[in-house]
Amino acid sequence: MIPIEKKIDILRIMYLIREFEIASRNIFKAHLAKGEFLGALHNCDGQEAVAASIGAILRKDDYVFTTFRGHGHSIAKGAEPKKMMAELLGKKTGYSKGRGGSMHMFDPSIGLMGGNGVVGGGLTLAVGAALSAQYRCSDQVSVCFFGDGAAAIGAFHEAINLASLWKLPVIFLCENNLWAATTPIKFGCPIENISERAKGYNCVGKSIDGNDVYTVYETFLSAVDRGRNGNGPSLIECKTYRHHPHCMVIPEHRPKDEKQMWLQRDPIPKFEKVLQNENILSNHQQEKIRNEIKKIIAEAIKFAEDSPLPTVDTLYDYIWA
Amino acid sequence: MRDITYTAALREALFEEMEIDESVFLIGEDIADFGGVFGVTKNLLQKFGRKRVCQTPISEGAIIGAAVGAAMTGLRPVAELMYVDFILFAMDQTVNQAAKLRYMSGGTVKVPVVIRAQQGCGTCEAAQHSQQLEAWFMHTPGLKVVIPSNPYDAKGLLKTAIRDDNPVIFLEHRMLYSARQQVPDDTWTIPFGRAEIKKSGKDITVVATSLCVHKALEVAKDNHFDIEVIDPRTLVPLDIDTIAESVVKTGRLLVVHESIAQCGVGAEIIRLITEQYFKAFKTAPKVLGGAYVPMPFAKVLEENAVPQKRDIIETINNMMKE
The missing domain is CATH 3.40.50.970 (Thiamin diphosphate (ThDP)-binding fold, Pyr/PP domains)
Incomplete structure (x- = not known):
């Protein structure tokens, strides 16, 4: 059973992710209107249940390797919205001091090992972090987020194969949002469930409803336990959907009825209803949390806008340690 | 020892x-x-x-x-x-x-x-x-x-x-x-970014890497020109100062390596030296590098795809004529 406070925390993080994504889109559009291009922006609205549930389970010292669609995972791992927003604007105060942007938020001090711009780029790195945890005899786990598209790259095979051979504490967390950029899953994957591949590596595989907080929580919790207890990796596939196209520069191209169906399964109202039915969440409380979140986002935007840009003389800083 | x-x-x-x-x-x-x-x-x-x-x-x-x-x-x-x-x-x-x-x-x-x-x-x-x-x-x-x-x-x-x-x-x-x-009997480390002058000379600077260091040294040993041989040892960071100092002294620069010459190590070394020390050159700098070809199998072809001692000698002779 999930403790009540944890349930409210999960909802709060889901709100925070959603509001961050809405704000980031607005900022991106406002800059675009002025002729300024803020790089690529890959939003994760619709996938919040996965990030928030997992964030509620992981310890601060566990590792998370995320993707170009990584704002939600970063927030769930404890990243500060103001430093994320500053990074989106390329500011000196951002997580990567203006070197990374939307796709590359890092904070090793909270186990956030960064967003990766390369599809599947984190798969083998997460195996290395897990190897490091095993080597140091810590009971940390390493979580690698990736999409259905990344399940088609060669490194997916190499990473799971090695992790299973060496019983490494990795959780391969596939967010299958049914589209790899503009390519539907049926053109990229010949099987119904990506987790079926786990069998080929002698590790545990599960495919679940990624929009259901309790399902994600329970499944992920057992995968984390397996990792911490030295029983090796897990491959979890969370079926979910992003509410927006691949990134800001790609217009909506997905079938209307498909999108409509998934909007009705939006994880946020779905989880609100669950908590209301359990008498954990009142309308008043819901409103109060939403307002807190709106305030955090407003402050983050102000912090980001007020922050200085990196100075040109620092161009070559941070190439070398 | x-x-x-x-x-x-x-x-x-x-x-x-x-x-x-x-x-x-x-x-x-x-x-x-x-x-x-x-x-x-x-x-x-x-x-x-x-x-x-x-x-x-x-x-x-x-x-x-x-x-x-x-x-x-x-x-x-x-x-x-x-x-x-x-x-x-x-x-x-x-x-x-x-x-x-x-x-x-x-x-x-x-x-x-x-x-x-x-x-x-x-x-x-x-x-x-x-x-x-x-x-x-x-x-x-x-x-x-x-x-x-x-x-x-x-x-x-x-x-x-x-x-x-x-x-x-x-x-x-x-x-x-x-x-x-x-x-030595005891242990040692070598800092990055320090080229080694393997043999000093005043007529021509030969920068060579890896196996080509040995080829260049053998050529330098028996040559009637006074050849300076430099091994950069690390390419990043590159000790361009040691190379520059040598070129200022000799006025001639030849870079020798087995890796392909096109867009290669020698091209980069010559870029760096030419941009700053163009006036030091008595003759055009030159690269002897690997041929622009996938490495062939047959010995006779393989040998001719990378610089050999005879190529180094011939190039030095030509550069010294100018």
């Missing part, structure tokens, strides 16, 4: 660094029970155990990726690639990840990984086992590139590479593994 091979020198460096620092470990193919296809890691399994000598399946992407991930999280991995040709499976992990993580993270992530790779030609192994790719890595900001030409440098530079907090590409020439040299 004592006599050791390039292979033994590398093994000593690994052994010593693993003894000093618990966070140093090895990862690669065939490196444990067999001791590496070229024997560099022989007996290290017996001394350090499987935890620290991690033998992998044939998965170059996972070898380098796991090494990078481990480096990001507090360890100092030394990855071995049997042939540098196979790093092409791991170019994402090497170029997109290892090289860029520190910069992309605004200096918050550290990647102290060494990627050792064997390269070179001379054994008729054709196009997919004979490439020499140092120029590719020099082109990538964030990678240090080390290319030792003798046992003393191999040991000293590998120890420095392991202690460095950045990704280091360490390129070993397979024709050098059996090279022998007198070295």
Whole structure:
């Protein structure tokens, strides 16, 4: 059973992710209107249940390797919205001091090992972090987020194969949002469930409803336990959907009825209803949390806008340690 | 003093660094029970155990990726690639990840990984086992590139590479593994970015790397011109000052390497020198590098695809005429 406070925390993080994504889109559009291009922006609205549930389970010292669609995972791992927003604007105060942007938020001090711009780029790195945890005899786990598209790259095979051979504490967390950029899953994957591949590596595989907080929580919790207890990796596939196209520069191209169906399964109202039915969440409380979140986002935007840009003389800083 | 091979020198460096620092470990193919296809890691399994000598399946992407991930999280991995040709499976992990993580993270992530790779030609192994790719890595900001030409440098530079907090590409020439040299009894390190003047001279500067250092030295020994031979030892960082000083003295610059000349190491060295010291030249600088061809199999073709002593002599003679 999930403790009540944890349930409210999960909802709060889901709100925070959603509001961050809405704000980031607005900022991106406002800059675009002025002729300024803020790089690529890959939003994760619709996938919040996965990030928030997992964030509620992981310890601060566990590792998370995320993707170009990584704002939600970063927030769930404890990243500060103001430093994320500053990074989106390329500011000196951002997580990567203006070197990374939307796709590359890092904070090793909270186990956030960064967003990766390369599809599947984190798969083998997460195996290395897990190897490091095993080597140091810590009971940390390493979580690698990736999409259905990344399940088609060669490194997916190499990473799971090695992790299973060496019983490494990795959780391969596939967010299958049914589209790899503009390519539907049926053109990229010949099987119904990506987790079926786990069998080929002698590790545990599960495919679940990624929009259901309790399902994600329970499944992920057992995968984390397996990792911490030295029983090796897990491959979890969370079926979910992003509410927006691949990134800001790609217009909506997905079938209307498909999108409509998934909007009705939006994880946020779905989880609100669950908590209301359990008498954990009142309308008043819901409103109060939403307002807190709106305030955090407003402050983050102000912090980001007020922050200085990196100075040109620092161009070559941070190439070398 | 004592006599050791390039292979033994590398093994000593690994052994010593693993003894000093618990966070140093090895990862690669065939490196444990067999001791590496070229024997560099022989007996290290017996001394350090499987935890620290991690033998992998044939998965170059996972070898380098796991090494990078481990480096990001507090360890100092030394990855071995049997042939540098196979790093092409791991170019994402090497170029997109290892090289860029520190910069992309605004200096918050550290990647102290060494990627050792064997390269070179001379054994008729054709196009997919004979490439020499140092120029590719020099082109990538964030990678240090080390290319030792003798046992003393191999040991000293590998120890420095392991202690460095950045990704280091360490390129070993397979024709050098059996090279022998007198070295000190005690241990040593060699700092990066310090070229060595192997032989001083006043007529022409010959910058040579890896196996070509030996070819250049042999030419210099019996030549009627007074040839200065410089081994940069590390290409990133590159000790351009030592080369420049020599060119200012001799007025002539020849760069010799087996890796392909096109867009290569020599082209870059000449760019750097020409931009600043153009007036020092008495004659046009020249590169003797690998031919623009996939390495052929037949001995007679292979030999002619890389600079030989006769090519160096002929080029020097021509440059000295001008």
